[in-house]
Amino acid sequence: MTPLLEIALLNIRPGQTEEFEAAFAQAQPLISGMKGYVRHELRRCLEDDHRYALLVWWETLEDHTVGFRGSAQYQEWRALLHHFYDPFPTVEHFVGVLP
Incomplete structure (x- = not known):
């Protein structure tokens, strides 16, 4: 089965991109x-x-949507990253159509 793709467009508060990238490195x-x-x-x-x-x-x-978002790891992810977003991102999921 081909994996599905989650896409989130993240708008980071001005002046916080370096801090966001450092926090993302921790969250990975x-x-x-x-x-x-x-x-x-x-x-x-x-x-x-x-x-x-x-x-x-x-x-x-x-x-x-269930496994990650319902986990303790997601709570840590939220604490590390969500305060950087403005506005909060829309997250969508995509499946392949053509190779």
Whole structure:
């Protein structure tokens, strides 16, 4: 089965990108150890250096929405990262259509 892709566009409060990137480096092990996690990437926007795309591949939707979000690791993730976002990001999930 092809993994599904979670995409979150993250707008970081002005002046906090360095702190966000450091916190994200701390948070990575929290997500990468979860059941159903495949891989992730964090990319910074060239046109707006306060905007990032978080791409996470999961085996199933529930691995993200139930497993990760219902875990103690997610509470740590929230504490490390959520205060950087303005506004809070929309998270969407995508499946492959064409190879």
